[in-house]
Amino acid sequence: MKLKVQNLVKKFNSINAVNDISFEIEKNSTLGLLGPNGCGKTTSIGMMLGLITPTSGKIYIDDTCLKPKNRIELLSLMNFASPYIELPKKLTVKQNLEVYARLYGVVEINKRVDEMVLDLNLKNFLHKKTGELSSGQKNRVSLAKSLINKPKLLFLDEPTASLDPDVGDFVREYIEKYKKNNELTILLASHNMKEVERLCNKIVMMKKGEIVDSGTCDQLIKKHGRQNLEDTFLKIARSNSEFK
Amino acid sequence: MNLNKIFALSLRHVYLIKGSFPRILDLIYWPTIQIFLWGFISKFFTLNSSYFENTVGIILSAAILYDFLFRSSISYNMMFLEEIWSRNFTNLFIAPIKISEIIAALTFTAIFRTLIGLVPAALLAIPLFGVSIFKIGIPLIFLLITLYIFGVTLGLLVTSGLIRFGPSFENIAWASLFFLAPLGCIYYPIEILPDWLQIIAKLLPLVHIFEEMRNVLIHDIVDYYQILKAIIISFIYFVFGIIIFYLSYDGAKNRGTLINMGE
Numbered sequence: 001m002k003l004k005v006q007n008l009v010k011k012f013n014s015i016n017a018v019n020d021i022s023f024e025i026e027k028n029s030t031l032g033l034l035g036p037n038g039c040g041k042t043t044s045i046g047m048m049l050g051l052i053t054p055t056s057g058k059i060y061i062d063d064t065c066l067k068p069k070n071r072i073e074l075l076s077l078m079n080f081a082s083p084y085i086e087l088p089k090k091l092t093v094k095q096n097l098e099v100y101a102r103l104y105g106v107v108e109i110n111k112r113v114d115e116m117v118l119d120l121n122l123k124n125f126l127h128k129k130t131g132e133l134s135s136g137q138k139n140r141v142s143l144a145k146s147l148i149n150k151p152k153l154l155f156l157d158e159p160t161a162s163l164d165p166d167v168g169d170f171v172r173e174y175i176e177k178y179k180k181n182n183e184l185t186i187l188l189a190s191h192n193m194k195e196v197e198r199l200c201n202k203i204v205m206m207k208k209g210e211i212v213d214s215g216t217c218d219q220l221i222k223k224h225g226r227q228n229l230e231d232t233f234l235k236i237a238r239s240n241s242e243f244k
Numbered sequence: 245m246n247l248n249k250i251f252a253l254s255l256r257h258v259y260l261i262k263g264s265f266p267r268i269l270d271l272i273y274w275p276t277i278q279i280f281l282w283g284f285i286s287k288f289f290t291l292n293s294s295y296f297e298n299t300v301g302i303i304l305s306a307a308i309l310y311d312f313l314f315r316s317s318i319s320y321n322m323m324f325l326e327e328i329w330s331r332n333f334t335n336l337f338i339a340p341i342k343i344s345e346i347i348a349a350l351t352f353t354a355i356f357r358t359l360i361g362l363v364p365a366a367l368l369a370i371p372l373f374g375v376s377i378f379k380i381g382i383p384l385i386f387l388l389i390t391l392y393i394f395g396v397t398l399g400l401l402v403t404s405g406l407i408r409f410g411p412s413f414e415n416i417a418w419a420s421l422f423f424l425a426p427l428g429c430i431y432y433p434i435e436i437l438p439d440w441l442q443i444i445a446k447l448l449p450l451v452h453i454f455e456e457m458r459n460v461l462i463h464d465i466v467d468y469y470q471i472l473k474a475i476i477i478s479f480i481y482f483v484f485g486i487i488i489f490y491l492s493y494d495g496a497k498n499r500g501t502l503i504n505m506g507e
Contacts, residue, residue: 012500046503049338053497076340084504085334088256088326095259102252103339129263131330145335 001062001077001152001185002027003048008057010043010209017043019209020057025202030179030186032196035206036237041189044206045155048187049080061153076105081146082157083139089131093122093141096130097148104149116144120174136167143171147178156188160195172198193230203229205236212236245348249341253349254356257323261357271357275311275365282307283373302461303431304375306454308366310430312358313391313450314421319357320399321406323350328411337502343493347486350403351396358392380460386471387453393478394449398424400485404492410501430454449477 003025010018018040025031033041046052048059050071059066061074087096097116101109117123120140125133130141139159146154159175160168172195178184190196196203197217205213205220213220213236217229226232261267286303327333336346369375377384402420405413427441428450434442445451452474459465496502 010500017500042503043500046500049503051334051337051497051502052500053494072340072342075338078338080334080338082334084331086331087335088260088330088332090263090330091256091259092263095256095263099252099256099259100335100339102255103249103341105246105248105340 001183002060003031003153003185003187004060004063005044005048006058006060008044008047008059009055010040010047010052011055016209018047018054021204021206021209021211022057023204023211023214025185025187027185028179028183029201030188030199032200032203033187033189033206034191034196034203034233039206040209041206042157045080045157045187045189049078049155050075076149077151078153078155079104079146079149079151080155080157081142081159083135083142083159083161084157085142086138087130087141087145090129092127092129093133094126096141097144100145101148106149112148112150116148119178120144135162136164139163139167139171143174150182152183152185154184154186156186156190158190158192159188160190160192168192168195175199193228193233197229205233207236245342245345249345250349250352253336253341253346254353257326257353258356260326261360268360271315271361272364275308275315275361276368278307278311279304279365279369279372283369283375287373300373301375301379302458304369304373305377305380305457305461306430308362308369308377309387309391309454309457310425310428311365312362312388313395315358315361316354316392316395317398317402317421318418319354320350320396321402322357323353324399324403324406325411325414328406334503343490347400347489350399354396354399355392358395380457381466383456383460383466383468383471386475387457390449390453390471390474390478393475393482397478397481397485400482400489404485404488407489407492407496407501424448424450427451428454433458447477449474449481452477 006022008018008021009016021044023031033044035041043052047054050066064070064074066074091099094113097113098109101112106112117126120143122140122144125137130138133141143159160171163171176199179186188196188199200217202216203214203220204211215223221229221232224232224235226235282304283300286300290299327336366377369377380387398420402416405416427445427448429437429445430450434445434451434455437445452470456467456470456474459467
């Protein structure tokens with residue numbers, strides 16, 4: 001599934017949260033959306049998910065323009081995972097996956113839940129309440145929920161934030177493996193530059209609501225004369241920054 | 245509307261109730277306390293007043309019906325608040341579920357929560373105070389439906405406020421019903437109110453419902469015109485509630501508050 005964002009603008013009163021951004025994600029590729037806190041990444045994702053109404057601009061999903069009229073239809077092909085949102089804490093992992101499978105109209109619910117349980121190693125805490133899980137376990141459940149409908153377009157907002165290196169690596173490895181075996185386009189917002197280097201085909205750098213640079217990881221490193229993506233990020237983020 | 249999605253959302257709340265004994269206890273506790281409280285108060289009035297013979301029956305029936313309204317509305321609000329408290333709000337609104345399906349799911353599940361609390365209390369009133377709300381007969385079904393529609397409407401208005409103003413609107417959720425209670429003429433006839441307040445009170449379905457309940461219990465007469473009027477007024481408010489909910493939802497999408505609700 002291809003995603004195309006065209007001249008997207010979001011103003012909150014007089015503040016330009018997102019200012020005329022345009023980019024494309026090719027089918028089955030992963031785009032990294034990078035930028036300092038408050039640069040407009042989450043607002044942009046919110047607009048792509050139809051949660052925030054853009055002030056102007058268009059979002060195309062496989063050449064279909066996202067509109068309130070077709071939002072439900074398109075949402076059934078997408079999903080989203082973020083450590084900043086959670087699943088109902090008092091429901092068990094299995095109950096949560098079952099509820100979301102139904103909400104996404106999954107046909108063979110038990111089969112799909114079993115697949116996710118096996119893939120993400122959820123068996124040991126499947127009947128435990130979601131609120132009682134560790135961060136790493138919650139994160140895997142959240143990832144399972146985000147893949148329950150076999151989405152064609154997945155939005156990941158800092159998928160490995162607050163995870164220990166072992167679980168973080170498991171998640172990254174799983175995403176890579178899943179992508180190899182399934183048709184999936186990913187938009188990844190992350191502050192973990194190693195993760196971005198590993199998973200993304202292309203990077204879009206945002207700052208103060210605008211796109212300040214884009215390209216492949218190597219292109220950006222080379223262009224800014226740095227050794228790695230982290231230094232490149234710092235160079236871009238700190239130009240005119242209050243932390244300079 | 246997709247029934248499977250409505251069922252899924254209802255299931256989420258059924259699982260929540262089923263998995264927590266304190267939650268079930270909480271649902272039963274307050275209506276039962278109401279029955280005890282109003283039962284004893286009205287028994288005292290019976291012994292010390294000659295206004296009408298069946299004071300216990302009338303006041304207790306009013307208490308049960310009012311609690312039905314209260315529980316319907318609170319159940320609706322609670323289910324919505326649960327999504328905010330559990331930070332599940334964004335997950336819910338990015339799922340391919342229509343607003344009409346969310347409203348339908350909350351409306352149907354609210355009756356389930358309401359009945360868990362109210363049926364034991366209504367049954368308890370029979371042996372304890374010799375009062376059976378079922379004595380109202382067939383009109384009871386219509387009165388309950390009307391109360392339910394109005395309760396859900398109040399729930400819709402409060403949840404619209406939650407979407408518009410965020411979790412800080414929560415206190416209004418609890419206060420909303422107490423605000424209408426004096427105008428609803430739940431425990432007293434409408435004539436008690438000053439003339440100008442009577443005009444306002446008649447715009448609410450509550451007055452017609454509780455007047456009719458007293459009519460049936462005291463005079464044993466059913467005025468279906470009065471019941472129909474209550475249903476129509478409730479339905480008008482219900483449609484108004486739905487419109488407000490949609491407007492709040494659109495407003496929240498414009499302000500971008502749906503993505504971080506509960507944080």
